[in-house]
Amino acid sequence: MSAFRDRYSFPALVRHAISGHKRWKPAIRHPEPKPRYDAIVVGGGGHGLATAYYLAKLHGLTNVAVLERGWIGGGNTGRNTTIVRSNYLLEPNAHFYEHSLKLWEGLSADLNFNVMFSQRSVINTCHTPGEMEATMRRYNALRLYGIDAEFLDRAALARRVPDMNLGRDARWPILGALSQPRGGVARHDAVAWGFARGADNRGVDIIQNCEVTGFQRGADGRVTGVLTTRGPIASDKVGVAVAGHSGHVMGLAGMRLPIESHLLQAFVSEPVKPFLDVVVSTGALHFYISQTDKGEVLLGGGLDGYNSYGQRGTMPNIHEVTAAAIEMFPNISRLKWMRQWAGVMDMTMDGSPIIGKTPIPGLFFDGGWCYGGFKATPASGWCFAHTIATGEPHPLNAAFTLDRFGRSAVIDEKGAGPYPKAH
C-alpha cells in the first residue's frame, strides 16, 4: 500500500484547490475494534501514537490498536508548553533526549505533516554564583556528549533577549545563561495528529472513546488482552502509555508505581506583537516563558505541589509565576491572562521517566514523564516500540527501567531524592 493515502504537498494543494478542497480524505479512520491484535497500545496521546507509528514503520507490526479513553491528543499532549530541548546533565537523559531532538529535526518530513518545529534556542538563566558553576558543569557535560550548548554572559544575553531585565538592581540579578540553540518549540496538536495519521496510514487502528477497564491474564500470569468499554480485545503484547494516569491504569493490573500524580499549570496572555523569539526558563524563579505563533505570551512554572488528578490549578502558583515573569520581563506587566489550565503529571521518585518491561510478562510500561514528556514524544515512541517489538529495551532506554528504584540505580537529574514534588 502507498505510505500515505493523501500525501500533503504543493501539487496536492493545487489539485485540491481546483476541486474546491472538497475531496481531501480524512486523515485517520475511525475503525471498530477487532477481537485480536498483535500489539495494543493503551493511550492515544503523543507517546502512544508515536509508539504505534514506529511499531508499524520500523518493526513491521501493523496489526496494532491504539486505545484512547477520550480523543487523541486530548490529555497532556494538548496541555503542555511545547518546549523541546536536550540539555540534560546525566548520561542516560542526555543521550535519550538528544535522540529525541534528532528525531524532531526530521519529524515534519518523516510524517509528511508540519509539526512546526521551531529551533529558536532554549535559554536557562543563572541567578547565583552557585547556579553559574552548576550550569557551567552542565555546559561542559553537554559539549562532551556532543550536544550543542552556548554559555551566554550578560552582554550576549542582552543582545539575544533585549527585553529581559538585566539590571543589577533586579530582585534576583541575572549573571549569565546556558543556551541550547537547537532547542525550541513545536506545535503540540500537530505532533499527535501527525503520528496518528502516519500510524493509521500504515494500518494501525486508532480507537477513540475506548477506555481500558482491566487486563486479561493467562494461567501463567501473562497478559492476554484488555477489557474495555467497547468489549474485550485480545493481544499478547500490551503497552501502557497514559502518563498522568499511569498509577490508575497500572493499578488495574495490580501494580504500584514509584509515581505520584501532580498538577502543573500553564497560562497564556492576550496576543501581542512579536517581542520574544527564544524560550527562556529559570530554575531559581520557577518559571519559563515563550511567545506563541499567535502572539500570546505562554508561561509555566513549578508544580502546585500536592497529589492531584484535578486538571486545574490554584491561585498561589499563578501569583508566584506571574510575579517572577514580571520581574524578569517588566514589559509584560500590563498584559491580561487569557487562559489558564493544568495537566496531571506522572512525577517519579527520581524525576526521570520509565520505559520498559514490567514484572508481568507481555505488559510494557511507558510513563513517569514528570514535566518533560512533550520533548520526549518521538524518542519515547521510538524506544517503546523497540521494547514492545523485541521484548527488550533499546540501549537508549535501558537505564529507564521500572526496577531501577529497588536497585538504587536512580537517575536523579536534580539530586532531590525520593520526593516527587521536588523534581
Add this chain to the structure above:
Amino acid sequence: MLLIPCPHCGVRPETEFVYGGDATVRRPDPKTASLDAWAAYIYERDNPKGPHTELWLHASGCHSWLVVERDTVTHAIGQVRQARDAAS
C-alpha cells in the same frame, strides 16, 4: 486555593502549609524488613484517584504535622487530625 482547617489555628490557606505526601506509608521494621519492603516504602505509592490521606505541615502557623483527608480529583477536604493522634 485549598483551605485547610487546622485544628489549632482554624481555616487557613494552602500557602501556610508544606505538603508531606502520603500519610499511609509506614516505615518497615529495620530488623526484619527485606530490601523489597524498603524499596516499596521509599519509592512506591498508591497514588489514588479519589480520597487520599496525606500529611501537611502548618509551617507558617502552629507548626503541627496534620493528617488531612483530601480528594485528589475534587480537592474537597474532609477530616483533619493531628499526625500525633492519627499515628496512635
